[in-house]
Amino acid sequence: MCGLRVTIDGDRVTDIRGNPDDVWSAGHICPKGAVLGQLHDDPDRLRSPMVRRPDGTHVAVSWDEAFAEAERVLRPVLDSDGAQAVTVYVGNPVAHNLGLSSYIGALVGMGGAAGMGAYYSPGTVDQWPLNVVGTLLFGGMWNAPIPDLARTDHLVVIGANPAASQGSMLSAPDVVGHLTGIRKRGGRVVVIDPRRTETAQRATDWVPIRPGTDALVLFAVLRTLAADGLLRAHPHLDGRVQGLDEVIALAEPFTPEAVAGPSGIPAEAIRALAHDLASASNPVLYSRIGACTQEFGTLATWLVFVLNAALGAVDRRGGAVFPTPAVYSPMFMKPPDQPGPRWEFGRFASRVRGVGEVLGQFPVSCLAEEILTPGDGRIRAMISVAGNPAISAPAAGRLDEALASLDAFVCVDNWLNETTRHAHVIFPGLSPLERPHADDLYWIYAVASCLKWSEPLFAPDPSRPTEWEVLLRLSGALLGTPTPDVDLRAMDDLYTGGLVATMCTQPGTPLSGRDPAEVMGMLKGQGPERIYDLYIRLGPWGDGLGANPGGLTLDEVRTHPDGLRLGELEGGRLDSAVTTPSGGIELLHDLFVADVPRLRARMDRVEESLLLTSRRHLRSNNSWLHNVPALMRGRDRCTLLMHPDDARRVGVGDGELAEVSTSEGKVAVPVEVSDDMMPGVVSLPHGWGHGVPGSRLGVANDHPGVNSNLLNPPDLLDVPSNTQVVNGVPCQVRASG
C-alpha cells in the first residue's frame, strides 16, 4: 500500500525508495517494497509455464501446451467424480495482487456452481477468529474497528508484532513510528506477548504471557473493571452496545488470582492493566495473530472488542474506530449463501473429520486427509493460487504427501517451490512491476481513506496471459468447457455480470435495487480495471454510476499518481458501519458463551511442557521472499528462541543444534538463547523449510531453515472458529547430536 518511487534504466530497476509525495505513506517503505526490483529480476522467477514430466522434473512449455496439460489432468477427474472432487487453495498473495483478488471469486464461485465443496485458505492459520467476531459483533466478516494510532494515549498490543509485520488488519504506514509517537505524547504502549519483541522493546511495558491464555487475562481485566467500579456510562454508545452486562457476568470466575497461575501474569499486574486502561483518556486494545492462532483465539479476539466497548473506546476518536474505505469491496456484502438475518455456522461438515464449516471453510489441515482418505467425495484435484501450503499449513508433512498423490494439481504461482514442485502444471503470473496495482481489501482497516492506482512499469510480453485470464480459463474448465477453448471475453462478462447482479439483488449494497444490465452498460473495458472502476464509483467518493455526478472514477484516480487522500479516521461512524440485525454492536452470542466452559477448564490444567510459538521477520514475507539475496544477508534467522534457564535445563547452548519434537513431528534447529523469551516458551519462525528436491530457489535453498509446521498437529483448534493452533503447542527440546 505504500507509495514507491522506482527508477528504471531501460528494462532494469536501478533504485526503489519510498515516494515522499505519496498521500498515504509520505516516503515510508519497508524491505518488502524495497526489493521489488530483485523480485522482478530473480532468475528463478518463472517466465513460462512449467509441466511435470513422468520423472518428476519440470520443464518450460508454451502456454498452449500448458493449458492442454491442465485439461489433460483435470478433465478425467471432472468426468468421473464431478467438481466435488476438486478444491481450490487461495494463498495469501491473492489479497495483494489486483488481478488475483478481482478474479479469485470467479474460480471459487464457478467451482461452487459446478458442485465443488469447501475451498481452503490460510485464513484458518491466521485471522479466522477476527472474521467470526466481526461477523457477529459488527455484521460482516471483514468489519472491525481499528485503533486510532494517531490519537490514543494508551495502546495495548496483544499478540501482534508490527515492528516485523508492519501492522496486520491494521493498515498504517510506519506503525512503529506511531508507537513512538504515542510515547512522545506522554502516552503508553503495553505489549502482551510471550516474547519481548521488537515492538515490545519500543513499548513502555512488556507483559509476558503464557501462550493461549489471553482470554483468561482479558476476562480478569473486564471483571476488575466491573468489580472496582471503573466502568462509566458512555453516552455515544447508549443503546448501541448489547450484551455487556451478560458478558461481565460470564467474567465472574476469572478473578486475577485465578488466572495468574495459568497466564504467568501476577494478579497485581492484571489489576494494574485494568486500572491503567480506566484512567487513560483514550485507551484502546488491538490484537492480532498471536491472539488468533491459539487455543482460545475466538474468545481472546472477542474480549478485545468487549473491552473496547466497555471502556467506551469504540467509535470514538483515539479509540477503536471504523475506517471509511474509499473503494467498495464485495467482501463487505453478506454472501448470498447466508440468506437469513443471522449468520449460520456449521451448515455442513467435512467428510473425514466431521468438523463443521465456519464462514465456508474447514481448518486448512483437513486438506491432507480429504485428499488421502479414499471414499466418495475424496478430493482428487486441486487448483492452488499463490499459496505454499506445503510450508504454511499445520501438519505440513501429511499435506506434502497428499499433494504428491493428487490426480490433478494445477498451480498459479511464480516460483517452483515446496508446493508447486508437486504440480502437473504451473501457470506463472507477471512480475509485480509488469501489472497494474491497487489494493482493495486492506483499505478496510486503513488509518486514512485513500485511492491510488499504479500503472505497470514494464510492458509485459504480449503473448503472455495475465493471471486473471488464467483464473477465468480454469473457471471455464470447471464449468465444463475444455480449458483451451474457454472464451475469455464471455467468461469475463459472465463473472463481472454475475457480481453486479448479486450486488443488485442483495440488500444493503450500493447497487441494491438497480438494474444489472443498465449497470453493466455503464462500465467500460474488461478485466480488473473494469471491476476496480466499479468499486471506486461505488465508494463514498465515487460517482455512484450516475447517482453522484462529478464523483470519482478510475480515469480520474489515474491522473493522481501520488494518490488521493479523501478522509481521516473519525468517531461517530457506528450507525453506518455496523450492519448487524439490530444495527448495534451485539456482544453476546451462543458461539462465545458455549466456549466459556472450555476456557474455565483451562484454569485447572497445569501445563508442564515447553510451549512452541511462531514469529515473523521484517525481512521475510511468510515463505516466499527468501529467494531475494538482499533479504538473506546476515545471520540465519530460522532459530529456536529460548530463555537461558530453559536452555540450561535441557543442556543446549547458544548456536547449538536442538531437536524440537511434538506429537506431530520433529525438527533439528539451531538455538538462540535469549532472555527476550519468557521462560517455558520457545519461538520458531514460520515460512522456512526450503531446499527440498525438485524446487528451484537458488538463494532460499542455500538457507533452508526448518518448516515449523512439521511440528504443528492438525487437530489442535480454536473450537468456535476452526482456527489452527500454532501458538502454545506443547513440545520437547533436547540437545541434538
Ligand SMILES: Nc1nc2c(c(=O)[nH]1)N[C@H]1C(S)=C(S)[C@@H](COP(=O)(O)OP(=O)(O)OC[C@H]3O[C@@H](n4cnc5c(=O)[nH]c(N)nc54)[C@H](O)[C@@H]3O)O[C@H]1N2
Ligand atoms: N515483514 C513481514 N511482514 C508481514 C508478514 C511477514 O511474514 N513478514 N506476514 C504478513 C501476514 S500474512 C500476517 S497475517 C501479518 C501478521 O502480523 P502480526 O499479527 O503482527 O504477526 P507476528 O509478527 O507473527 O506477531 C505475532 C506475535 O504473537 C506472539 N504470540 C504468540 N503466541 C501468543 C499468545 O498466546 N498470546 C499473545 N498475546 N501473543 C502471542 C508472538 O510472539 C508474536 O510476537 O503480518 C504480515 N506482514
Ligand SMILES: Nc1nc2c(c(=O)[nH]1)N[C@H]1C(S)=C(S)[C@@H](COP(=O)(O)OP(=O)(O)OC[C@H]3O[C@@H](n4cnc5c(=O)[nH]c(N)nc54)[C@H](O)[C@@H]3O)O[C@H]1N2
Ligand atoms: N506455524 C505457522 N504457520 C503459519 C503462520 C504462522 O504464523 N505460523 N502464518 C499463517 C499466515 S498468517 C499465512 S497468511 C499463511 C501464508 O500461507 P500461504 O499463502 O500458503 O503461503 P505464502 O508463504 O504466503 O506463499 C505464497 C505463494 O505465492 C507465490 N507468489 C508470490 N507472489 C506471487 C504472485 O504475484 N502471483 C502468484 N500467482 N503467486 C505468487 C509464492 O511463490 C508462494 O508460493 O501462513 C500461515 N501459516
Ligand SMILES: [Mo]
Ligand atoms: Mo497472514
